Amino acid sequence: MEIELKKSLISLLESIKRGDAKGMSDQMNLVEGFLADGRDRLHPQLVHFLERRSYSKALMFLGGATDIPAGACGGKR
Secondary structure, eight states: OHHHHHHHHHHHHHHHHHTOHHHHHHHHHHHHHHHHHHTTTSOHHHHHHHHTTOHHHHHHHHTTOSOOOOOTTTTOO
């Protein structure tokens, strides 16, 4: 599931850069579906990023980054 999620996140971010509204909508629906279907199997930090639509951070997490910057929540739950 994480491989497909990563591909969807990449496509979503590319659609945002292009201003492709249909692509954004399609990919956001896929990402939301992955979250709904896999919430109990995904890492809690990844769920946190996806719930808050921090898609760049989610992609960084899936890429193995360890230096993901804290957002408005300050990294606290």
